Amino acid sequence: xxxxxxxxxxxxxxxxxxxxxxxxxxxxxxxxxxxxxxxxxxxxxxxxxxxxxxxxxxxxxxxxxxxxxxxxxxxxxxxxxxxxxxxxxxxxxxxxxxxxxxxxxxxxxxxxxxxxxxxxxxxxxxxxxxxxxxxxxxxxxxxxxxxxxxxxxxxxxxxxxxxxxxxxxxxxxxxxxxxxxxxxxxxxxxxxxxxxxxxxxxxxxxxxxxxxxxxxxxxxxxxxxxxxxxxxxxxxxxxxxxxxxxxxxxxxxxxxxxxxxxxxxxxxxxxxxxxxxxxxxxxxxxxxxxxxxxxxxxxxxxxxxxxxxxxxxxxxxxxxxxxxxxxxxxxxxxxxxxxxxxxxxxxxxxxxxxxxxxxxxxxxxxxxxxxxxxxxxxxxxxxxxxxxxxxxxxxxxxxxxxxxxxxxxxxxxxxxxxxxxxxxxxxxxxxxxxxxxxxxxxxxxxxxxxxxxxxxxxxxxxxxxxxxxxxxxxxxxxxxxxxxxxxxxxxxxxxxxxxxxxxxxxxxxxxxxxxxxxxxxxxxxxxxxxxxxxxxxxxxxxxxxxxxxxxxxxxxxxxxxxxxxxxxxxxxxxxxxxxxxxxxxxxxxxxxx
Amino acid sequence: xxxxxxxxxxxxxxxxxxxxxxxxxxxxxxxxxxxxxxxxxxxxxxxxxxxxxxxxxxxxxxxxxxxxxxxxxxxxxxxxxxxxxxxx
Numbered sequence: 001x002x003x004x005x006x007x008x009x010x011x012x013x014x015x016x017x018x019x020x021x022x023x024x025x026x027x028x029x030x031x032x033x034x035x036x037x038x039x040x041x042x043x044x045x046x047x048x049x050x051x052x053x054x055x056x057x058x059x060x061x062x063x064x065x066x067x068x069x070x071x072x073x074x075x076x077x078x079x080x081x082x083x084x085x086x087x088x089x090x091x092x093x094x095x096x097x098x099x100x101x102x103x104x105x106x107x108x109x110x111x112x113x114x115x116x117x118x119x120x121x122x123x124x125x126x127x128x129x130x131x132x133x134x135x136x137x138x139x140x141x142x143x144x145x146x147x148x149x150x151x152x153x154x155x156x157x158x159x160x161x162x163x164x165x166x167x168x169x170x171x172x173x174x175x176x177x178x179x180x181x182x183x184x185x186x187x188x189x190x191x192x193x194x195x196x197x198x199x200x201x202x203x204x205x206x207x208x209x210x211x212x213x214x215x216x217x218x219x220x221x222x223x224x225x226x227x228x229x230x231x232x233x234x235x236x237x238x239x240x241x242x243x244x245x246x247x248x249x250x251x252x253x254x255x256x257x258x259x260x261x262x263x264x265x266x267x268x269x270x271x272x273x274x275x276x277x278x279x280x281x282x283x284x285x286x287x288x289x290x291x292x293x294x295x296x297x298x299x300x301x302x303x304x305x306x307x308x309x310x311x312x313x314x315x316x317x318x319x320x321x322x323x324x325x326x327x328x329x330x331x332x333x334x335x336x337x338x339x340x341x342x343x344x345x346x347x348x349x350x351x352x353x354x355x356x357x358x359x360x361x362x363x364x365x366x367x368x369x370x371x372x373x374x375x376x377x378x379x380x381x382x383x384x385x386x387x388x389x390x391x392x393x394x395x396x397x398x399x400x401x402x403x404x405x406x407x408x409x410x411x412x413x414x415x416x417x418x419x420x421x422x423x424x425x426x427x428x429x430x431x432x433x434x435x436x437x438x439x440x441x442x443x444x445x446x447x448x449x450x451x452x453x454x455x456x457x458x459x460x461x462x463x464x465x466x467x468x469x470x471x472x473x474x475x476x477x478x479x480x481x482x483x484x485x486x487x488x489x490x491x492x493x494x495x496x497x498x499x500x501x502x503x504x505x506x507x508x509x510x511x512x513x514x515x516x517x518x519x520x521x522x523x524x525x526x527x528x529x530x531x532x533x534x535x536x537x538x539x540x541x542x543x544x545x546x547x548x549x550x551x552x553x554x555x556x557x558x559x560x561x562x563x564x565x566x567x568x569x570x571x572x573x574x575x576x577x578x579x580x581x582x583x584x585x586x587x588x589x590x591x592x593x
Numbered sequence: 594x595x596x597x598x599x600x601x602x603x604x605x606x607x608x609x610x611x612x613x614x615x616x617x618x619x620x621x622x623x624x625x626x627x628x629x630x631x632x633x634x635x636x637x638x639x640x641x642x643x644x645x646x647x648x649x650x651x652x653x654x655x656x657x658x659x660x661x662x663x664x665x666x667x668x669x670x671x672x673x674x675x676x677x678x679x680x681x
Contacts, residue, residue: 230677231679234676235676235677235678236679238601239602240680241679241681243678243680246600247675250653251650272601273610309680438681439681448655449648449678449679450646450648450655451646451679454655456658484681485679488679552652
């Protein structure tokens with residue numbers, strides 16, 4: 001295998017058929033892999049008539065041409081589907097070891113179609129690809145399933161859903177290697193709707209590279225830069241992502257109590273500094289990763305990975321909770337039940353506000369960390385109020401006549417940034433193709449950390465160009481598929497050289513950025529075909545009309561309209577946000593209509 | 594007196610999460626801090642300049658967008674110093 005394995009594995013759960021066929025290499029070169037290739041295949045396979053939780057939806061697990069090559073962070077993979085939470089194109093992205101192992105089975109992509117009549121699992125081993133009865137696994141948690149199926153990080157890797165996915169909770173994640181997550185947008189619910197419990201992979205094929213000398217040289221240069229950067233060699237290994245709690249709080253952009261305010265009085269108690277002092281056991285790396293940003297933590301009641309910044313915020317400031325132990329154990333529970341921590345926390349925060357306002361009758365209140373485990377479990381098993389929360393914050397709030405209290409875009413819950421303190425982040429969230437998502441081109445770098453250089457977080461004019469560049473870059477990284485933290489130390493040009501070395505196909509940094517732009521426009525066309533319009537490129541009323549009440553971002557709302565106009569122009573879209581024929585032709589997307 | 598808030602590994606070097614330090618500008622405040630603590634000085638400055646990725650934020654606003662190290666300070670200002678940090 002040199003870059004791409006060149007093969008697709010296609011499994012139909014309705015009739016049990018398992019086939020493989022060559023990967024369309026022209027598409028692979030245009031869309032690279034991972035998110036890009038997944039979106040392109042989804043365009044062909046899942047049209048607007050398909051309901052996300054119907055057998056006609058598909059799951060497309062995709063690696064990239066660098067996966068399993070041994071290049072830094074070449075462990076990641078994606079799943080693409082139509083989201084049951086948003087109805088948009090969806091890809092979710094995970095690390096760990098499963099992606100590397102799947103590539104070693106000799107395939108780039110696994111497509112799962114249809115629906116099994118009874119719970120099954122798929123096992124892919126050398127010389128054997130089989131669907132097996134999974135009745136004895138159905139109902140088990142993620143950890144129980146992973147152990148029962150013989151997880152071994154470097155030899156046999158388990159990807160599965162927990163009870164949340166089985167119950168088709170719209171916030172359900174797919175988990176791999178125990179505690180890694182394909183989290184956002186509900187892919188676990190799609191897998192559950194297919195009665196597919198797990199996919200186990202054991203591979204025996206090694207990646208080779210076309211130009212070994214170039215590969216070694218670029219790896220050497222990248223390693224130097226990763227070691228030289230204090231971000232990747234000190235900050236992330238020592239403190240992980242949770243260090244961002246105090247940073248974002250300090251500038252008044254840490255969403256607190258369902259985005260009522262931007263500073264949390266308990267921030268230091270849930271900070272990365274406090275985690276390092278109290279619950280941290282060690283850090284840990286995914287396969288082929290030199291950064292080691294993962295936290296391994298321990299409380300009196302358990303040990304596990306995390307929490308990350310987003311999770312700490314979602315169960316912390318978002319819910320008014322300053323109990324780091326409660327937050328950490330909520331994180332462990334979400335991992336074991338198979339739930340997206342961000343959407344779960346924000347949905348609970350929404351319920352807390354509705355409860356405090358008397359719109360719903362519930363014990364939930366901001367600050368009541370002791371209730372977290374029960375409500376998370378109720379969501380996973382669709383019990384009581386949990387059955388409503390399982391629909392996500394927007395549908396839940398809408399049921400009670402108060403959709404404006406759902407902090408979401410396109411029904412995907414917000415991550416841990418109040419855009420009233422970061423205007424560019426607001427534009428990013430409003431225009432993200434999978435709903436409110438910071439991983440589509442996080443403006444934390446330019447607007448707060450000065451990466452690559454600082455821009456005024458309150459400025460609106462000119463912000464669109466920065467957002468577009470970041471979105472395209474994120475699409476590149478998601479399609480290769482490597483980790484965005486490496487991108488903090490090395491530019492796209494390095495990835496281009498690696499790809500050239502591995503595959504023998506010449507790429508430049510500009511080629512990759514064009515591919516990223518292509519992916520972004522394809523996703524946009526997908527959503528337009530689904531019926532999304534300019535009207536969906538918006539933010540909750542709270543952020544557009546309620547000035548931040550206090551703190552360093554006091555008085556600000558998001559001035560979205562002028563940024564959006566500028567954004568459409570930068571993108572080469574018309575005033576309704578539709579890519580023009582000229583833009584589509586430039587990107588080779590004439591067939592995408 | 595302005596209050597300095599330390600984050601990340603600067604807390605270990607400062608042996609505190611916050612300290613009141615005299616200074617009428619960011620520069621004079623940091624000069625005084627570094628005079629008191631060489632380890633902090635080495636972490637924050639190189640060749641008389643702020644190290645790459647070190648950020649200084651006064652009352653929630655990055656001084657790079659104000660008057661840099663010459664940003665004036667008032668009595669109850671809060672000066673946050675962040676070492677190189679990454680995340681998302």
